[in-house]
Amino acid sequence: MRAPVVTFVATLTLLTGCGGNTGSADAAPSASSRSSNPSGSSPSSSPSGSSSPDAGASSSSPQRLRVQVRRTLPHDPEAFTQGLEMSGDTLYEGTGLTGRSSVRAGLPGKRPAARAELPAEVFGEGITLVGRERLWQLTWQDGIAYERDPKTLRERRQVHYEGEGWGLCHDAGGGRLVMSDGSPTLAFRDPASFRKTGEVTVRMAGRPVSELNELECAGPHTVYANVFQTDDIVRIDTRTGEVTGAVDAGGLLPASERSGAEVLNGIAAIPGTDEFYVTGKNWPKLFRVRFVPTS
Template structure:
């Protein structure tokens, strides 16, 4: 064994002995993974259990494969998917859309958001995002988007976009260029929450549909910790369900504590508030 190898082995052994002599708390403090675990353990008992309380049932296009939903002012924007059937729409939430654009047949529409005077629309695996005029929905430009497009929302307080890709990761992006500026892993009681889909930024939180469930999670984007689990099951009757009709679509109603929620191929959309799961009564009480 050469002198250089002996010196390297000795350094590794010394470091291991020093680490073993540190108290557990000191090791967690010095180790990023340990700090993350401590944060997860601290958050174990802070996950609120909520459910939706229906205020109103609204009509929804039962052929819309909903991928994105957002309210900006009094206008509801919706993006739909499926190759050859993707679109983006805009109009009052309780009436048929007043503007509608169909995507080229090869594009699969995904999440949308309105960060200002334009609208961003993701595509699933087409590797592009489309910027549109917020009024006419006309395409203004396309930019490269190397990740899978799933959900998207605009976090106004941090002036950034938040996007999902079906994993447990939320990615932060520049609202003008879509360049990545950071990311966080979403965890609930220390475990990653995967299949994050449609997103909504409301106040300081991010809400995410969890595919293919009837559950929405509220996330602290600063830490990735789930702060609430929201039960949105039982909204449709059994005779209204068809293959593929998964909950997907959540939009905060500006100036209120209400949300609009719907799903892929759902014949209805619901105006809801979030209440404690401990409260008694039916979905529409």
């Protein structure tokens, strides 16, 4: 699974070029380094049927985007962020690592108003909300999806799935969940039963893109995904799997604050705006940003 990652990074480097890529309404941060893999190697993919055609997908270059920082807020540096999502004024966050996994809810930049811990042996992953009805939380290699009450975060039930769990988001317009497992394949699932309903392979300029991590559904047929072990975010058309936008988020967290910080991970669309909250694993900052075209 390493070769596709190298291909992706090389392709994105050609798209974004060099120099400063992060604009800021507060201050221009300095360049940041990339983090190593803290959770093992990538999974293998086992596609089984597709709800969208892969062949013949557009091979045009994706739109080049950069991060424009609108506001900077504090973030718990002990939170190994695996999932991030906004609902109204509430920011939900799922965290990972065995013995430290949780799901939290509260105002952005504030102490969580609610929190639920996972069993000590479980490694938590991505989260998403289905309206006000339910919250789903993935696990990395445990094959368990937890359904929770969004208000109390209490567990309602567990649903088992095959393979690894990485990122998750709810495509409300399409009436489905979108799930990543570190491979180039995004799986579609029923938001009530968690049953798999289809899948699509993600490609950029005709080449598969693997290590898709945290996901954020943002508009019709549109998913933003962190690319693990990089400072890159891709925008994906879920009808075709084609990457339509490539965001270079390098330099978002200043080098002076990188001590103990892991990789960029966590994207949450802010309702009623064209802005997002983004952060990373063990980052001390949460950023309110826009993704804007490079000049």
